[in-house]
Amino acid sequence: MSEGSSRIVISKGWHELPPNPNACTFLWSGPLQYDRYLVHAQDKQSGREWTGTVPVCASPQAFTIRAGTCGPNHQRRLFNLVTVGRQDGWTHNFTP
Numbered sequence: 001m002s003e004g005s006s007r008i009v010i011s012k013g014w015h016e017l018p019p020n021p022n023a024c025t026f027l028w029s030g031p032l033q034y035d036r037y038l039v040h041a042q043d044k045q046s047g048r049e050w051t052g053t054v055p056v057c058a059s060p061q062a063f064t065i066r067a068g069t070c071g072p073n074h075q076r077r078l079f080n081l082v083t084v085g086r087q088d089g090w091t092h093n094f095t096p
Contacts, residue, residue: 011038011056012064019045024091031088038079041094050094052080 017025040058041050057070058077070076084090 010064010066011058013040013058014062017041032084032090035083035085037082037084037090039082039092040077040079050080051078054079054081 015027017023038052038054038056039050040052040056042048055076056079057065057067057074059065059074063074065071065074082090082092
């Protein structure tokens with residue numbers, strides 16, 4: 001979202017997934033709202049992370065950030081950009 005010459009980015013997280021690697025989990029019900037999503041995941045037990053190349057402000061706890069810059073209580077993490085287009089649904093696999 002932009003307002004004039006300043007750019008405001010809204011980021012939200014986190015969603016805790018069940019520890020069963022064979023389980024399929026739904027994060028949202030109903031049609032998708034956007035055509036692009038940013039994905040970052042971490043397995044706290046193994047320390048494995050699924051990252052990308054897009055820097056996004058995040059916090060270790062649940063968060064909603066509406067800002068053009070990263071504040072002192074936030075960190076930049078690398079997210080993967082996924083373009084889903086105008087689909088009603090999308091599946092993302094986090095494989096070891």
